[in-house]
Amino acid sequence: MELPLSQAAFDRFRHFLHERTGIQLAPARKSLITGRLWRRLWHLRIASYDDYLNYVLSGEDPAETQVMLDLLTTNETSFFREIRHFDFLREHARQRRDLPGPIRVWSAACSTGEEPYSIAMVLDDALGSEKWQVVGSDVSKIALDAARAGLYPASALERVPPKYAQRYFTPHGTGGVGILTALRNRVAFKHVNLNSDWPIMGEFDLIFLRNVIIYFDLATRRRLIDRLLRALKPGGFLLTGHAENIGGINEELQNVQPAIYTVAAR
Ligand SMILES: C[S@@+](CC[C@H](N)C(=O)[O-])C[C@H]1O[C@@H](n2cnc3c(N)ncnc32)[C@H](O)[C@@H]1O
Structure with a gap:
């Protein structure tokens, strides 16, 4: 059963989320907070949203901040989403095939892994198993755990080109699929909040920053870009x-x- 969320408590959540992640929640999105957090309050036997936020801010349970962020981020994704980007990647990889050094790609809001694994399939197919590196990162630890596990329902294969489905997936459990271990091991996953400090990861040939800045305000987008x-x-x-x-x-x-940018010579 959902608890009522006062405007004042909603504003506190919006402020907290923006400060921690850059995500700007529209004033009309009260239902996002109630819809995603009420079970957590119930689980913790906390009686109001204000009390829950006070509990998170108190630092009494440092892990609870991450739990809340995990619940409030939107992780919708799919394999080979926006297919033209993968055609571009394939062509880029082919052109670079005989040049020295690996192609390095960062999937900067990788959610549950479908994007970085799609990138890895294209690169492995175009370049073989050595000359590429893929890093996937996200602010949600639950999403990252799912990404590392690399297990999906069979319906996730819908947009995967059949030759990749055959080559890079194995059956898992009853009706599920898993990313082939050899490919899974080639993708490194890291916990990174794009609007905070990053670990040192070196420079990349391509950065996928897809379907995440839509949640950020203009100043946050500008700083991040x-x-x-x-x-x-x-x-x-x-x-x-x-x-x-x-x-x-x-x-x-x-x-x-469309939706692909490069940098004018510095
Ligand atoms: C809608 S998904 C997009 C996934 C994938 N890039 C795609 O296009 O299918 C947005 C992802 O951005 C992540 N995210 C939101 N704010 C973030 C931040 N400040 N730093 C890193 N990741 C963030 C969310 O956790 C979520 O997994």
Whole structure:
């Protein structure tokens, strides 16, 4: 049973979420808080949303902040989402095939792993098993645990090209599928809040920043894009979701295809 959420408590949640992750919750999204948190309050035997936030802020249970963030992030994703980006990646990999050094790709809000594994399949197919590295990161630890496990319902294969489905998945349990261990082991997963400090990860040829900045306000987007451009190799590419227009947000950005950007020479 859902508990009532006062406007004042909702504003406190919005402020907290924005401060910690950059996510800006629209004023009309009260139901997101109640819909996703009421079971947690019930589980903890806490009687109001205000009391729950006080509990989180008290630091009494440091892990609870992460639990709350896990519950409030939206992790919707799929294999080969926005397929044209993967055609671009395949073509880029083919052009780079004979050059030295690995292609490095960062899936910067990787959710439950479908995006970085799709990237890995394309690179493995185009380059063989050695000349590429894929890092997937997310602020949600629950999503990252699922990504590391690499287990999905068979329905997740819907948009996977059949030759990849055959080559990179194995049956799992009753009706499920798992990412082939050899491929799974090639993808590194890290816990990274894009709006906080990052671990040192080196520079990347491509950064997938898809379907995440849609949740951030303009100032947060601007700051993040500035930082990400510094993590791109010269001539590298930044890919956003097709609904996320970042044209004009940074004067170094050059749009090369819909939702694909590169950096003007520095
Ligand atoms: C809708 S999913 C997008 C997944 C994938 N990139 C795609 O396009 O299918 C958004 C992801 O962004 C993550 N996220 C939200 N705020 C974040 C932040 N500040 N740092 C890192 N990840 C964040 C969420 O946890 C969620 O997994």
